[in-house]
Amino acid sequence: MRARYREFHAACVSCLFVGTVAVILLSLATVLPQTALAAGYESADGINGGMLFDKFYATSDKEKVALPKFSNAFRLDLSEIGAAGDFYRCKQCHGWDRLGCKGAYIGRAAKAGKRPNVSGANLALTAKTYSPKKLFARIATPGKARPTNFDPTSSNPIGDRMPAYGKIFSEAEIWDVVKFLKENAYDTTALYKLETEGTYPSGSVSYAAIGRDGNAKAGRTIFEKQCGDCHGDNGLDIDLGGKSVGQFLRTKAYEVHHKVGFGQLGSRMKPTKLSPGQMRDLYKALTDKAAFPSKPAK
């Protein structure tokens, strides 16, 4: 009885010792790579990340245009990607609002060979809750990645799967996207109230309280300073697919924050640095139909 007690006691002490050493080693193992990885995150460019999120393979023949920095480290055939581009653009599967099929794209069904189904993931939420490292891993090697030799004109269920961006982006480019998701992307709940009806892919959406409690006067000043030279002080000078800037915002509130913050790729419109509060003020200002009228109906 006594002997057994002693045996137990001895085992217990060595157990404690081994346990303590293991805990120290484990915490070192988690702390060290995290500081190493944080360097990649810290030096990342979230504005470039936002451009990559839109269209990483964007090109233009014009000079001095807004384009992402994309190194094509894996020497992909970009013309081939371009032909099936909607199967590669983050925004296509996740939406400008990062809310996927629960957001503005609730009514955006897949089109065979043309575009995939919108994802059910909520990136606005995961961007908040995941560590940079975990986001990096999800983007580089998704749980159920699409085969790299996939032909998007064939089957849609495979096309809906996320590409393994570890084979598309350099590590620095993935960090740029992670930074965009965590720090630079606009939280659309602060910009308007999303109202959805029905379920994907046949749902519909509308926007209430655009600009929330923003300051319209401050927003008008931002517009005059940062947008008016090109768009005209009332937003009518450039034809945006038949719309003025005000009209564009009032119908596509889910998209404008991205185009303003990260540029209209391939065009003269470069990213404009606005804080979330300034973006909200700009939204508020553009709801004013007298100051920012719609184009007259033809």
Ligand code: HEC
């Ligand atoms: C063809 C559609 C498609 C494209 C393009 C796509 N994704 Fe995804 N993504 C998905 C799907 C479907 C999921 C959910 C299943 C999964 O995790 O693989 C997902 C999941 C994720 C997740 C994990 C979310 C979670 O809750 O765990 C992140 C982060 C993510 N995507 C970011 C991106 C980024 C950044 C890009 C562009 C660089 C991108 N995705 C492009 C379809 C896509």
Ligand code: HEC
């Ligand atoms: C250097 C000139 C320039 C400036 C500055 C500029 N834009 Fe633009 N913007 C353009 C051009 C050119 C287009 C049209 C590009 C095209 O035809 O695709 C455009 C497109 C847009 C669009 C439509 C995007 C789409 O998806 O079609 C919106 C909305 C917009 N601008 C709003 C703004 C706002 C708000 C500002 C200020 C924060 C601003 N722009 C600043 C030149 C500019």
